[in-house]
Amino acid sequence: MKQMKQRLGIFLLVITAIIPLPIHTLAAENDFSSPASAAFAVDYDTGKVFYNQNADEPLGIASMTKLITAYIVFDEIEKGTISWEDKVPVSDKLKKMSKNPDLSNIPIKDKHDYTVKDALEASLISSANSLTSALAELISGSEIKFVDRMYKQLDDWNIKDGYLVTASGLGNEDMGKDIYPGSKKTDENLLSARSMAIVAREIITDFPEVLEIASSPSRAISDGTTIWNSNEMLPDFDYYTEGVDGLKTGTTPLAGACFVGTAKRGDQRIITVVMDVDPEYSRFQETANLMNYVYDNWSYKTVLKKGEPSSQSTISINKGKKDKASIVLTEDLSVWTKNDNQNIKLFFEPNKKQLTKKKKVNAPKKKGYIVGSEHVYNTTDTLGYLTKEEEIHDVSKVALKTDIERANFFIQIWQSITKR
Structure with a gap:
């Protein structure tokens, strides 16, 4: 089992739901900076790095974790071991968790049968933690065994800086007694911004249908609940930005406000990552700044x-x-x-x-x-x-x-x- 090398501190995340967040003023073109612990931008097709701000230090990834889980779900569907219409059992523990107002969820209805399609859409669109854990249990029997599967997936991608304890991105403090063996009660999932960009590119490449889900402003799942996207850069949201069609938010006290985004303008798709954005600023505005910086300042020139x-x-x-x-x-x-x-x-x-x-x-x-x-x-x-x-x-x-x-x-x- 993997051991945590150092004890992680817990930081207070300041959430400003009513007062508009200030807009970070861009520096000169040759001096771009982001008010985040890490920021990264890369070309989807060629892998060219356009911006690197502390992109190789493992930091908290919170619900961006769900992209790894989603990849495995898509993979299992492609293999035929599960189907979109399979029922997803939800334990009493997860049902109780779904009603915790402090956690990102949709309230699980006791007598309703949720499908794999419901659970994955809820996971990717509204970041539902309970249904994400339920998917993990469906595939591997337990969330702990599913985390082992997630580690294997990281190895397949040659990602070596990951530290994982849950399928949803929740920290161990929210998981009760059943925590990943060898981990501490204060532990959370960690990954570098560079590795997070690799995860995003892998899922877009192998399962491009993820963008059809991630770009949906809202959807109605089978229990009649309308789920709303946590990505505020989509059309009709406050931080709408040209070309954005994904991908995943993440927020915990340790990780802060995070977002792995992707946009396509013309023939060029880019992937961006911001992690632990200063609470005085919006992760979506900072992502927009980073995307605009790339599109405005970088070109692919044919020399010969x-x-x-x-x-x-x-x-x-x-x-x-x-x-x-x-x-x-x-x-x-x-x-x-x-x-x-x-x-x-x-x-x-x-x-x-x-x-x-x-x-x-x-x-x-x-x-x-x-x-x-x-x-x-x-x-x-x-x-x-x-x-x-x-x-x-x-x-x-x-x-x-x-x-x-x-x-x-x-x-x-x-x-x-x-x-x-």
Whole structure:
């Protein structure tokens, strides 16, 4: 069992339900900041990081946890082990919890049979804790066993900084006596902002239907209850922001106000995370600020197009009719860069396995033979990518533009004499 390395403190979360929260004033474009313990923004398709403010420290994630649980629910449905219309048993303990006004829930009606569809929608839209725990019990027999399944899912995503104790994001203090083995009464779920962005991208990629649920301002479930979305960035809400169609809020005294959001404008989808936002500010306004900052200041620029010469326009030929041959890109080469920063550099890297020790191409070879790679990078951009594996996005293969023919025997002798 996983052990908590340090005792976690409990912080008072100040909630201002009536007085409007102040709007955080943005700093200059090159000095953006967020009044949060962590803030992170990343491109969905390429994994390019646009903003990183303490994104690698594990912090409380509260109900953002429910995205991990939802992923497992979608996975079980896809495998056929459960179905949307299966009934979800709700224990007396969870029914009692559902009526606790201090916890996010919908009151469970005693004689009503809730379906998997009901429970997942309530979990993702209104952040219902009791029905989330009921889903965990349906799938694994107990919430404790389900947490083990959640750990396995994190391992599958190569996420190593997670600490989990519940399926819903509630802390152990709200779970009674049945807490995760080895954990303390004060423990809650922890994850870094970077890892939370990975979770969001995984569920959107594998189960894009999550957006259809998460983007619903409200829905009626089978017991007749209308559930309202806790995401106030959707249409007709106070913090409506262009393109936002998800994803999940989270709030506990330890975690503070959190939100993992996603928006799509044009062809570009981004994922943002804000964690433990200063209570004087709105997590939704801060997310909007971060999203607007990304869309206003970052662009994906094509530096070289397919078929254009590499930065090293030719390569030497060994035993060929010609000394050199033209080399070109096999695909467009693009790079993310801030609009006010054009410090872009190119360099050609030969493929040693394809060349001689003197970095020449042995003739004969056909057009399209790969001789190396063209790399592009911004000399002042240190943000990198969501994962190390994704840094290949700034690379294009380079190949021979035309066929190269082998020189005849006499020409090869002459080349040897002249050391060409």
